[in-house]
Amino acid sequence: MLGSVEKYLLDKIKVEGAIHMTLIDPEKITLQQASKIVENSNDSGTSAIMIGGSTFISQTHLDDVVKTIKNTVKIPTILFPNNITGISRYADAIWFMSLLNSTDPYFLMGAQVLGAPLVKKYGLEPIPMGYVIVGEGGTAGIVGKAIAVPYNKPELAAAHALAGQYLGMHFVYLEGGSGAKDPVPPEMIQVVKQYIDVPLIVGGGIRTKEQALAAASAGADVIVTGNIIEGIDAGRKISEIVESIRGIKS
Numbered sequence: 001m002l003g004s005v006e007k008y009l010l011d012k013i014k015v016e017g018a019i020h021m022t023l024i025d026p027e028k029i030t031l032q033q034a035s036k037i038v039e040n041s042n043d044s045g046t047s048a049i050m051i052g053g054s055t056f057i058s059q060t061h062l063d064d065v066v067k068t069i070k071n072t073v074k075i076p077t078i079l080f081p082n083n084i085t086g087i088s089r090y091a092d093a094i095w096f097m098s099l100l101n102s103t104d105p106y107f108l109m110g111a112q113v114l115g116a117p118l119v120k121k122y123g124l125e126p127i128p129m130g131y132v133i134v135g136e137g138g139t140a141g142i143v144g145k146a147i148a149v150p151y152n153k154p155e156l157a158a159a160h161a162l163a164g165q166y167l168g169m170h171f172v173y174l175e176g177g178s179g180a181k182d183p184v185p186p187e188m189i190q191v192v193k194q195y196i197d198v199p200l201i202v203g204g205g206i207r208t209k210e211q212a213l214a215a216a217s218a219g220a221d222v223i224v225t226g227n228i229i230e231g232i233d234a235g236r237k238i239s240e241i242v243e244s245i246r247g248i249k250s
């Protein structure tokens with residue numbers, strides 16, 4: 001049985017083609033900023049708000065950020081945790097993820113074992129996702145002790161993604177790293193997409209509608225942007241991205 005958030009995402013991808021999600025890093029913002037950012041993205045057509053960062057976050061602040069976001073938008077809130085401290089009872093769902101190219105068992109299965117009982121206790125909807133760090137990998141790659149797959153080795157990224165699917169992950173995420181100079185190249189997205197049947201999420205360094213369109217045309221089902229919401233005119237930028245990828249079916 002699929003949970004309601006996962007069903008919503010799958011239906012949206014089926015009907016609309018590639019969709020966009022907004023990533024909020026609670027470490028970087030105050031509550032006032034959170035509410036302003038989300039207000040801006042309210043009419044932008046973004047499909048869900050992901051909440052998570054790569055380093056430490058106070059649990060109280062995370063809870064407050066999630067509550068503020070939930071009071072401001074109707075779309076689902078999905079936790080994107082880097083550790084068990086990234087779990088809040090106030091969200092709708094959680095990417096229940098494993099960092100497939102981590103060299104540390106903690107990020108493959110350790111944190112998941114510690115977090116699973118909390119997910120159940122809080123009634124969060126877990127959405128199984130295989131997370132693969134590629135390219136520069138950014139802070140997520142360093143903190144997660146990943147051996148990042150270089151952009152010129154798309155078949156290796158595909159092998160990770162397929163292994164994730166075979167292990168039962170419902171989504172695969174190719175992560176170029178927040179703020180990456182170059183987003184995941186379309187060639188890598190294309191190769192990965194040929195291997196897997198589950199929806200493909202792509203993020204890291206996507207700043208323009210052209211980059212979003214290139215990723216969606218190559219086969220990304222979900223485009224995630226984080227950094228751009230912190231800039232001026234964020235709502236308009238997100239609308240442009242949403243519009244550019246609408247109707248692109250993989």
Ligand code: 1GP
Nearest residue numbers: 178179203204205226227
């Ligand atoms: C990071 O993929 C996301 O986890 C988003 O990256 O902040 O560069 O948009 P940006």
